[in-house]
Each structure stands twice: as C-alpha cells, then as structure tokens.
C-alpha cells in the first residue's frame with residue numbers, strides 16, 4: 629500500500645497508460661481523480677472520473693478546486709494526457725503544431741502551476757510528467773510532439789527547483805516511455821511498430837502496466853530522494 633491515504637490526479641486517465649496508472653494507484657491505497665476529455669468509466673470506487681480538457685486553463689482551475697474541495701490535499705499529480713498530430717515539418721499545419729503544444733505542453737503547465745504551489749504549502753508531494761522517447765531523441769514526422777515532450781523536461785526540471793524552495797518538499801520527475809501498446813499507436817503501421825520493437829534491447833514494445841509501475845515508484849515515498857530526474861522506460865531503445 630505505497631499510496632495509502634494519498635490523493636492522486638491522473639490526466640488522460642480514461643484509457644491506455646493513464647488507465648493503468650489509475651488502477652495501480654488505487655490498488656496501492658490512493659484515491660484517484662481520473663481527469664480526461666472522454667468519460668472515464670471505472671468500477672473501482674477509489675477512482676473517480678472527471679471531464680477535463682487540460683488545454684483549457686479555466687477548466688484546469690475548476691478541476692483543481694474540485695479536487696481540493698473533495699479530497700483536501702493533493703499528494704500526486706501525473707501529467708499524462710497527450711495526443712499526436714503527425715506530419716513531416718513541411719506539411720505540418722499551424723493547427724497541428726498548436727494543438728499538440730496546447731495539450732501536451734500547455735496542458736502540463738495549466739494544472740501543474742496550481743498543484744505545485746498547493747503541494748508546497750501543504751507539506752509536499754510528487755508530480756510526474758509523461759514525456760516520450762521522442763522528446764529525448766526526436767522523430768521524423770513528429771516535430772510538434774517532440775518539441776512538446778522535450779519542453780516538458782525543461783518545465784519539470786524548473787518545477788523541481790521552484791517547488792522545492794523554502795522546504796517545499798515537492799518532487800518533480802519525468803518518465804520517457806518508449807513505444808507502448810495503446811490506442812495512441814493505432815495510426816502507426818504494423819511494419820513500423822515491428823521496426824520500433826526491433827530497435828529495443830528487449831525486442832518488444834512496452835505495456836501500459838510497465839509505465840504505470842515506474843510512475844508508482846516516482847509517485848510514492850520509495851522515490852523520496854529522487855527529483856528532477858528523467859526516467860527512460862523504453863526497453864533499451866535507441867532511435
């Protein structure tokens with residue numbers, strides 16, 4: 629029970645990696661708010677669904693106030709919501725660029741700017757941001773996504789410093805998953821997925837549960853001396 633009596637917000641918690649995190653965190657004793665654009669449906673009474681578009685600052689404020697009103701203190705925030713709009717740079721529209729930056733980078737800022745200071749004032753907490761192997765190494769056809777996921781690393785390292793000021797005791801870390809079997813890969817051709825799998829040392833894609841276990845470690849007191857870190861969970865992939 630590594631998250632006993634803790635409250636966690638997981639964005640993008642309706643499916644995929646976010647869903648795996650919500651279920652694992654709840655099984656470790658947490659009360660979880662699964663904040664997502666689409667309706668999260670959970671039978672687990674410890675996981676509550678909340679409709680949220682992370683790219684909307686006002687909606688994030690309302691979500692934050694709802695969570696504080698309902699649960700008191702927020703101990704864990706996982707910034708997991710993310711989208712792709714892939715195209716080679718010369719074909720990428722302004723809309724594709726903006727949309728991905730709005731959700732994948734501004735979305736992290738919108739909630740973290742509220743939750744970080746709240747944690748700082750209430751004895752600490754853990755923020756985990758879900759970046760990507762693409763944020764670390766770049767990828768053809770993903771300039772928008774790579775920029776957002778790399779930007780997230782700078783943001784998290786800054787927060788690791790800012791929210792620890794004056795004994796804030798807020799840890800901020802990043803997970804950079806490799807290719808993981810979820811809906812986000814549904815538009816990627818199978819031969820490319822096979823190629824990605826072959827580029828790992830373990831010869832396969834990741835499973836959502838494997839990313840969730842890394843998030844549990846960073847969210848919990850097991851990682852009490854880990855902050856400002858980027859944890860690659862990618863089977864030893866090199867792009």
Ligand SMILES: NC(=O)c1ccc[n+]([C@@H]2O[C@H](COP(=O)([O-])OP(=O)(O)OC[C@H]3O[C@@H](n4cnc5c(N)ncnc54)[C@H](O)[C@@H]3O)[C@@H](O)[C@H]2O)c1
Nearest residue numbers: 640643644645665681682708709710760807808810811812
């Ligand atoms: N699956 C992979 O291969 C992989 C690899 C590296 C990083 N990631 C990252 O992991 C995170 C989770 O991805 P996934 O694979 O589970 O994808 P997914 O598409 O299965 O799930 C993403 C979730 O985010 C939600 N979402 C999208 N836009 C939102 C918004 N504006 N506000 C709130 N919720 C929103 C979706 O409704 C969905 O439930 C993403 O940030 C993604 O970039 C995924």
